[in-house]
Amino acid sequence: MSKYFENSLSLYVHWPYCESKCPYCDFNSHVNETIDVDNWIKSYKNQLYAMKEELINKDVRHKNLSSIFFGGGTPSLMPTRIAENIIDISSNIYGFDENIEITLEANPTSYDDKKFFKFKQIGINRLSIGVQSLNDEYLKFLGRLHNIRDVEITLKAASNIFDNISVDLIYAFHGQKLMDWTKELETFLNSNKLQHISLYQLTIEEGTKFFKDYQNGLIKIIDDDLAAEFYDASNKILNGFNFTRYEVSNYAKNNFKCKHNLNYWNSENWIGIGPGAYGRLWSSNRNKNRIEYQNYKNPKTWLSKNLFGSKYEKITKLNDHVSDIDTLTMGLRLSDGVEITKLRNKSIIDNNSLEKLKRKNLITLVNDRLKVNKRHMIKLNSIINFLISP
């Protein structure tokens, strides 16, 4: 029986609004406008029903939903009635795994005890809080509306409601001192009980304000050697606090790896609803193709296209080559690596390159599992480029 015969199934829900636009962010996020709650519920609902039909038509064999992720934008700004409807409908039509993980991304500025308690009541059981920086100067630099005091209050209040809290942090800015960062990180971990951390090095994304500033020489990026020092020092500290790095930028305490993101990295099935969200499914029809569903990005366009039915902007059958590159690049991000039996065509791996990487101890291949050596994770992108056949 094929490995893909019964993949996991996840649901990603995109909420595109934020209180303000951060200068580094190229996510599909827009400053809040008035919305018609009933229309948004209708459109999400139409997409959920349409995707259920699609799963049947494309003969997608899947398990019950193992995770839902409300991402954004700032989904903690979403009226709870919308999230509640999405959770109830998906439970009815897809079925829930008994240990389903339901995550909500939240910003410290939008924290409100009553609202978060309601989120918990409707089924959210994991909070991912955008702390972003551990120092007021850098929070300002990142254009955030909150300060460290807001972070403390939010984390304290949220931990009274949720047992599974993750925080997002951005680090390794030009000018940031390694000593300052490591101290801040240690103090933060000492004062807060967290289950999961996502730690991202600042990247300058095209189309953002930071990109213009970078082109005008107002912002610089740090060199690779210093970035590697930041990465190694952070890994050591997190290890000391019992966080295991299970993906390039993600660290979890025992049993708190993010199930939802693991589904992406393991190239499983997921449905994507909401503006700009995309989903990927393995169809079990004859040749077993991977199909990608891309939503309209603009919130108003998305709403008008889904209010009286459901329409994706683009539906693409991914060919074996594209699909294999994705399986390999996503899978190698994981500390556990990727099972190469998942590849449709193993020849995308260049054997000479593989042997060289093995000899240099950058990569291992044991029992069909290909893994990047943990000390070399920082060089992941160049290792992957070298590994893939030209």
Ligand SMILES: C[S@@+](CC[C@H](N)C(=O)[O-])C[C@H]1O[C@@H](n2cnc3c(N)ncnc32)[C@H](O)[C@@H]1O
């Ligand atoms: C969809 S965004 C955030 C959710 C939430 N609205 C927030 O800002 O707190 C997901 C995460 O990506 C990270 N991120 C976004 N842009 C980034 C960039 N240019 N460099 C590094 N990390 C970035 C941030 O840590 C952010 O929390």
Ligand code: SF4
């Ligand atoms: S980083 Fe978060 S809050 Fe800032 S614009 Fe992007 S999605 Fe919105």
